Amino acid sequence: MAENSQNSSAPQLLALRVMRLARPKxxxxxxxxSDPVDPTGFGKMLADAVSDNSKESRHDxxxxxxxIAPQMFENIYLGETFTFYVNVVNESETKVVNATVKxxxxxxxxxxxxxxxxxxxxxxxxxxxxxxxxxxxKEIGQHILICSVNYKTLSGENMYFRxxxxxxxxxxxxxxxxxxGAEDNANQDVYLEAQIENTSNANMFMERVELEPSQxxxxxxxxxxxxxxxxGSLLKPKDIRQFLFCLSPVDVNNTLxxxxxxxxxxxxxxxxxxMGEKGRLQTSALQRxxxxxxxxxxxxxxxxxxxxxxxxxxxxxxxxxxSERSLDLQLRLEQPANRQLxxxxxxxxxxxxxxxxxxxxxxxxxxxxxxxxQSISGIRITDTxxxxxxxxxxxxxxxxx
Amino acid sequence: MLNYEYEDMKHLLYWPESVRLxxxxxxxxxxxxxxxxxxxxxxxxxxIDHRFQDTFNKFFPRFDLDLNQRGLVxxxxxxLFEAALNGTSDILTWLGQGKDRAGRTxxxxxxxxxxxxxxFQLLLNLRMHxxxxxxxxxxxxxxxxxxxxxxxxxxxxxxxxxxxxxxxxAEALRFSPFPWNSVLRIETLLSQVEQxxxxxxxxxxxxxxIEDWEKRLDSVKYLYVRVLHDLGEYxxxxxxxxxxxxxxxxxxxxxxxxxxxxxxxxxAGDEKAMNFYVEKASNQTAGSNELLLHKAMKSIFLGSxxxxxxxxxxxxxxECQGAQYINxxxxxxxxxxxxxxxxxxxxxxxxxxxxxxxxNLKTIAELCYSTAAKDELLI
Numbered sequence: 115m116a117e118n119s120q121n122s123s124a125p126q127l128l129a130l131r132v133m134r135l136a137r138p139k140x141x142x143x144x145x146x147x148s149d150p151v152d153p154t155g156f157g158k159m160l161a162d163a164v165s166d167n168s169k170e171s172r173h174d175x176x177x178x179x180x181x182i183a184p185q186m187f188e189n190i191y192l193g194e195t196f197t198f199y200v201n202v203v204n205e206s207e208t209k210v211v212n213a214t215v216k217x218x219x220x221x222x223x224x225x226x227x228x229x230x231x232x233x234x235x236x237x238x239x240x241x242x243x244x245x246x247x248x249x250x251x252k253e254i255g256q257h258i259l260i261c262s263v264n265y266k267t268l269s270g271e272n273m274y275f276r277x278x279x280x281x282x283x284x285x286x287x288x289x290x291x292x293x294x295g296a297e298d299n300a301n302q303d304v305y306l307e308a309q310i311e312n313t314s315n316a317n318m319f320m321e322r323v324e325l326e327p328s329q330x331x332x333x334x335x336x337x338x339x340x341x342x343x344x345x346g347s348l349l350k351p352k353d354i355r356q357f358l359f360c361l362s363p364v365d366v367n368n369t370l371x372x373x374x375x376x377x378x379x380x381x382x383x384x385x386x387x388x389m390g391e392k393g394r395l396q397t398s399a400l401q402r403x404x405x406x407x408x409x410x411x412x413x414x415x416x417x418x419x420x421x422x423x424x425x426x427x428x429x430x431x432x433x434x435x436x437s438e439r440s441l442d443l444q445l446r447l448e449q450p451a452n453r454q455l456x457x458x459x460x461x462x463x464x465x466x467x468x469x470x471x472x473x474x475x476x477x478x479x480x481x482x483x484x485x486x487x488q489s490i491s492g493i494r495i496t497d498t499x500x501x502x503x504x505x506x507x508x509x510x511x512x513x514x515x
Numbered sequence: 516m517l518n519y520e521y522e523d524m525k526h527l528l529y530w531p532e533s534v535r536l537x538x539x540x541x542x543x544x545x546x547x548x549x550x551x552x553x554x555x556x557x558x559x560x561x562x563i564d565h566r567f568q569d570t571f572n573k574f575f576p577r578f579d580l581d582l583n584q585r586g587l588v589x590x591x592x593x594x595l596f597e598a599a600l601n602g603t604s605d606i607l608t609w610l611g612q613g614k615d616r617a618g619r620t621x622x623x624x625x626x627x628x629x630x631x632x633x634x635f636q637l638l639l640n641l642r643m644h645x646x647x648x649x650x651x652x653x654x655x656x657x658x659x660x661x662x663x664x665x666x667x668x669x670x671x672x673x674x675x676x677x678x679x680x681x682x683x684x685a686e687a688l689r690f691s692p693f694p695w696n697s698v699l700r701i702e703t704l705l706s707q708v709e710q711x712x713x714x715x716x717x718x719x720x721x722x723x724x725i726e727d728w729e730k731r732l733d734s735v736k737y738l739y740v741r742v743l744h745d746l747g748e749y750x751x752x753x754x755x756x757x758x759x760x761x762x763x764x765x766x767x768x769x770x771x772x773x774x775x776x777x778x779x780x781x782x783a784g785d786e787k788a789m790n791f792y793v794e795k796a797s798n799q800t801a802g803s804n805e806l807l808l809h810k811a812m813k814s815i816f817l818g819s820x821x822x823x824x825x826x827x828x829x830x831x832x833x834e835c836q837g838a839q840y841i842n843x844x845x846x847x848x849x850x851x852x853x854x855x856x857x858x859x860x861x862x863x864x865x866x867x868x869x870x871x872x873x874x875n876l877k878t879i880a881e882l883c884y885s886t887a888a889k890d891e892l893l894i
Binding site for chain 2: 179391
């Protein structure tokens, strides 16, 4: 950490020491593989000498057995926890009393006081008082840890000094989202594709990538099986992984409420880096532009997938009033030009007054005359008040054999 | 020792004939020199602590293999690898393969090849990678005809290349500008050793001969795992070591590998793999001190230093005096806010030699000791 002290004029009796407690790592091992049945015996002798020196029992394996405390201030990222050990050491020949340490974290927007319980401590010669403090990092940019030390000398003189430790916080991941609307006359599903990029310089294991849906949606995660079953989901620096979620409205009959369907939910991501350093981030609420249904929305409630030629079938439809006024609606059926499917239901039927956010059900009898995949088209709904005609074509398909 | 009997070690010297050897005419055998090694002169001779200079002179006055070997053993056992390296320089010079001799003809002998192998192992351990690569280059792909016994004499077959040299030859490219080429060499070595194991099995060789080559096969697999891990291929190295672990029959080795896999997963940050192998280790060695130690490490991984403290306290210090236990205990004390106790703990590890425990001692003492007390501690 960049350090900057602001001492009072008198020489200080206490020294402040701060160490960032990132997780301890396993000390690197100089790999050495010898011939296990070396005819000369020198290989084993050398391996034993190397082990005696390093105290590691094996040098042919990729990892050692010894923890090593942090040797440098490593990068810290948004969503991680900043843990540090703050310690005041009495460097003088006399004891000091009423030693109090105050720690604050200054960011670009706020100054956060950190709980420190070194209060009114008496510190003997060469002794120290310290504490481990943790704080979840919630902002990016320059951070300054400000440690203030107050104490009294035996002669009763009040002493004070501060130290500043600067460190930057950057974004560990970048999230890009895309929506795919799969809404049609049969369902109102929305697909969310989230691309998560590791922008840090460390390997990252994504432990959780979940979409917390808004109250209007339920979510299904579409995931694939990992290639290595017993190994976690690794994201190397600059790697991008895609996650897909399918969102279905909780209330499939929601008609007017489609305006509320703009809020999809939040992506919640947690990960671990080396030695289990944990991070967690949540996006702000993801928004999408809801598809405009216009004043009315036609939903196909029931239709056969297959049918036989010259055997009539029935299609059940539901018509929603998505406008904010009552509609007086009339159903008209236009026989399609190719005449593969012929409507047998009467055209020009009144569907009656439909208040806002309500629906009306009706069914259509259809007589297939041509084989193949046939689309149902030609449904016309007329608003008798405004004379506006809503055209609904290709609302469903049926395979006629 | 360097001058072992060919007949005693014949099965260990077996190696299939290379394409280059097969391409030579029988009547021309022994007439050509293909391998012309020499010490690279641009590298300065390693310094020896002046306290040991007289001893060095005593062991290396002239070429006397027994005396020289005793010197090599003495220096290696003392951990004075620089002196041992200089010893190999002298022996190779006396064998006509010293400075300025690279590219010039000299006799390739079993002793010479063993000295070169020891030298390369020393260079590797002294991290003198540039010199290692430069001197190893003379041996090309270890397939020259004059590196086979049968090239010079009709009553012996096999390779003059010690297996340890093949291991270093495969790994050395890791320190070159093209580290991935090391993987290619290791894969070749792996398939060659597998082939030899199969040949021995098919020929109905004695069981101990087959076991010797199986041990060599395992050592190449470990090398592969280690190099892949160093190259950042975490997933493949984990999968490969996991496979070796499941195939190994020795329960003690299986435990060691399981714990290594736990540590590899921890180092990477892979909780899923860590839990997988902790469970395996629990099934294998429930309640052992090593497992408790790894459970303490797992608690640190999970950020639960209190639990780590609990696990480490279950290990009786009387039962476990190992440096690994003491060091882990010290680290847990540091992370639970007991830096002074951590220094007391880590300072129990004797002797203070360069390495992780000494680095920890310095780091923690820096945090909680006064400058004078710290200086006194580290003297």
